Amino acid sequence: MISLPPTAPPGVLTSEGLACDLACFPTREQYNALVESFKSDDFEMCVDLCAVDYLEFGGRILPEGVVASRFEVVVNLLSLSKKQRVRVRVQAGDDQPEVDSLFALYPGTEAMEREAFDLFGVIFTNHPDLTRILMPEEWEGHPLRKDYGSGRVPVQFKESPGPR
Amino acid sequence: MSENDLSVRAAERPDLLTAETSEGVQELQRREATAPSELGREVGAVLRIDGHAFDPNSVDYDRRDDETMIINMGPSHPSTHGVLRLMLELDGEFVLRTKPIIGYLHTGMEKTGEELSYVQGGTNVTRMDYLSPVINELGYSMAVEKLLGIEVPERAVWIRMMMSELNRISSHLVWMATNGMDLGSSSMMIYGLRERELILAFFEKTAGLRLNLNYVRPGGVAADLPDGWQDDVQVVCDTIHERTYEYDQLLTGQPIFRNRMIGVAPLMAEEALALGVTGPLLRSTGVPWDLRRTMPYLAYDQVDFDVIVGTFGDNFDRYAIRLNEIRESIRIVRQCVDMMPSGDYRSQDPKVTPPPRARIGESMEALIHHFKLFTEGFHVPVGEVYSAVESPRGELGCYIVSDGGPKPYRIHVRAPSFVNLQAVPLLMRGGSMSDTITVISTVDPIMGEVDR
Numbered sequence: 001m002i003s004l005p006p007t008a009p010p011g012v013l014t015s016e017g018l019a020c021d022l023a024c025f026p027t028r029e030q031y032n033a034l035v036e037s038f039k040s041d042d043f044e045m046c047v048d049l050c051a052v053d054y055l056e057f058g059g060r061i062l063p064e065g066v067v068a069s070r071f072e073v074v075v076n077l078l079s080l081s082k083k084q085r086v087r088v089r090v091q092a093g094d095d096q097p098e099v100d101s102l103f104a105l106y107p108g109t110e111a112m113e114r115e116a117f118d119l120f121g122v123i124f125t126n127h128p129d130l131t132r133i134l135m136p137e138e139w140e141g142h143p144l145r146k147d148y149g150s151g152r153v154p155v156q157f158k159e160s161p162g163p164r
Numbered sequence: 165m166s167e168n169d170l171s172v173r174a175a176e177r178p179d180l181l182t183a184e185t186s187e188g189v190q191e192l193q194r195r196e197a198t199a200p201s202e203l204g205r206e207v208g209a210v211l212r213i214d215g216h217a218f219d220p221n222s223v224d225y226d227r228r229d230d231e232t233m234i235i236n237m238g239p240s241h242p243s244t245h246g247v248l249r250l251m252l253e254l255d256g257e258f259v260l261r262t263k264p265i266i267g268y269l270h271t272g273m274e275k276t277g278e279e280l281s282y283v284q285g286g287t288n289v290t291r292m293d294y295l296s297p298v299i300n301e302l303g304y305s306m307a308v309e310k311l312l313g314i315e316v317p318e319r320a321v322w323i324r325m326m327m328s329e330l331n332r333i334s335s336h337l338v339w340m341a342t343n344g345m346d347l348g349s350s351s352m353m354i355y356g357l358r359e360r361e362l363i364l365a366f367f368e369k370t371a372g373l374r375l376n377l378n379y380v381r382p383g384g385v386a387a388d389l390p391d392g393w394q395d396d397v398q399v400v401c402d403t404i405h406e407r408t409y410e411y412d413q414l415l416t417g418q419p420i421f422r423n424r425m426i427g428v429a430p431l432m433a434e435e436a437l438a439l440g441v442t443g444p445l446l447r448s449t450g451v452p453w454d455l456r457r458t459m460p461y462l463a464y465d466q467v468d469f470d471v472i473v474g475t476f477g478d479n480f481d482r483y484a485i486r487l488n489e490i491r492e493s494i495r496i497v498r499q500c501v502d503m504m505p506s507g508d509y510r511s512q513d514p515k516v517t518p519p520p521r522a523r524i525g526e527s528m529e530a531l532i533h534h535f536k537l538f539t540e541g542f543h544v545p546v547g548e549v550y551s552a553v554e555s556p557r558g559e560l561g562c563y564i565v566s567d568g569g570p571k572p573y574r575i576h577v578r579a580p581s582f583v584n585l586q587a588v589p590l591l592m593r594g595g596s597m598s599d600t601i602t603v604i605s606t607v608d609p610i611m612g613e614v615d616r
Binding site: 017018019020044045046047048050052053056057059060061074076080083085087103104106107108109110111112115119128129131132133134135136137138143144 | 187188189190199201202204205210266267270272274275310311437438439440441442451453458459546547548549550551552559561563565567568573574576578582583585586615616
């Protein structure tokens with residue numbers, strides 16, 4: 001287990017993660033500053049960003065002091081020079097999940113944030129182009145949410161263009 | 165022309181024509197309707213993106229919407245390798261802005277993965293990157309095994325390594341084939357698929373299936389290697405190794421091929437890192453990052469191989485890296501044949517591995533385990549894990565959240581093609597229309613993995 005970079009915002013909770021060197025649990029306010037401090041600490045790459053909907057699973061293991069919310073955004077950072085992996089798990093909110101976009105720090109998160117928005121409805125503030133990426137633009141709902149239900153919703157076809 | 169002529173009537177109502185294919189705001193917009201940071205991304209100014217402070221006037225300062233043309237390429241274009249759709253802003257023959265539009269192959273595999281038990285999950289992930297099914301299964305199985313905390317027998321580790329290297333060869337061979345076809349060398353297309361057939365035949369002999377194997381499973385592999393596998397693998401290695409030198413003769417020194425590849429679409433290491441690009445694309449820029457070497461998994465720390473690194477990050481480097489990775493993979497496979505240990509090919513933990521058929525008739529306990537495994541599946545402890553392997557396209561990560569039940573609570577696959585595709589606007593920028601084909605080809609997106 002490694003320690004937080006010296007420039008990290010104070011009060012970020014950490015724990016040992018499975019198959020990573022450190023798991024951090026910043027609040028939404030600390031999130032961007034924490035990732036920025038990791039970036040300046042030789043974490044060159046943001047390999048992965050995804051969201052999780054914890055609606056039906058309350059028993060997840062969190063360090064003491066973290067206020068659990070329904071949506072969680074999970075970011076995996078990688079340092080090529082130090083060969084370390086760090087996981088940042090930020091609680092994104094319950095009804096209106098919203099976190100800052102990492103686009104200005106890691107431009108490569110653009111598509112991944114769009115995917116999380118598309119499938120979970122997490123809003124990323126300051127994202128350059130927050131549109132759906134996998135689903136059609138007029139799709140209703142966010143399919144990977146636990147209350148969306150699979151197999152019960154009829155396939156939504158596009159509006160028929162009518163006779164030419 | 166008569167009033168009933170279809171083309172004339174359609175042209176009168178262009179809104180109806182576009183309504184069928186429109187993706188709305190996902191598409192490339194006119195410049196005045198695009199946010200500055202998004203415009204910067206579309207012109208490939210990755211390192212100059214500074215939030216909203218990016219000044220679009222520093223690029224294309226004299227471009228106006230009425231001087232350029234937005235055209236659509238795909239989703240069913242023969243050289244987009246599937247259903248990739250690109251919208252390009254052109255100035256004459258040259259590309260200014262690019263935006264990939266994806267999702268045409270989206271089948272909700274991550275949602276499906278939540279409905280399948282851990283044993284069934286392999287059949288789901290193997291269909292994501294359909295050119296390297298073994299490596300997809302490997303990434304998934306390793307994540308599940310980390311959550312379970314079980315050790316895989318030595319022989320299973322080496323079988324997995326050999327099969328994933330064979331799979332890497334076959335995946336790169338398909339790349340060589342399609343890249344050759346994109347550049348007008350249809351003989352390369354035939355040769356690449358011919359050599360791949362050798363590997364697929366071996367897969368069929370081992371796993372029973374050619375493409376979506378479901379061979380690597382949590383706890384080990386599905387079946388032991390068939391009798392006489394050493395000879396089969398030897399023949400595969402010898403044949404393909406010899407033929408890589410024929411590819412050299414056919415492509416590497418060929419002037420038309422070289423002119424279209426050398427110096428086209430260069431990528432810098434800083435840009436690649438900022439975009440999260442991995443795999444041959446990252447290595448072509450000179451960054452020696454290969455998870456097999458830098459963060460070894462399986463037994464990659466016990467075999468000799470070289471990490472192939474490029475210098476200029478151009479199309480030709482990406483070609484050369486893939487060609488030489490075929491040779492390196494053959495080296496690894498040969499060492500696997502020599503060093504293959506004996507023993508079990510799957511874990512003997514009865515909670516994870518079904519008992520052999522013969523035991524079910526005589527042991528009540530075996531019958532119970534068998535029944536539990538095939539009705540419910542095994543339970544995985546609460547936790548979350550991210551496990552990464554090196555696929556032919558880059559880092560293939562699998563993030564699994566377990567709630568203690570027999571099905572993953574959330575399964576997310578970090579698909580390398582999905583992330584690598586973000587480099588396309590940057591690589592396209594300033595190139596000619598014909599270079600777009602080579603760029604898509606050398607980025608090598610697999611749409612099944614991009615859209616999942």
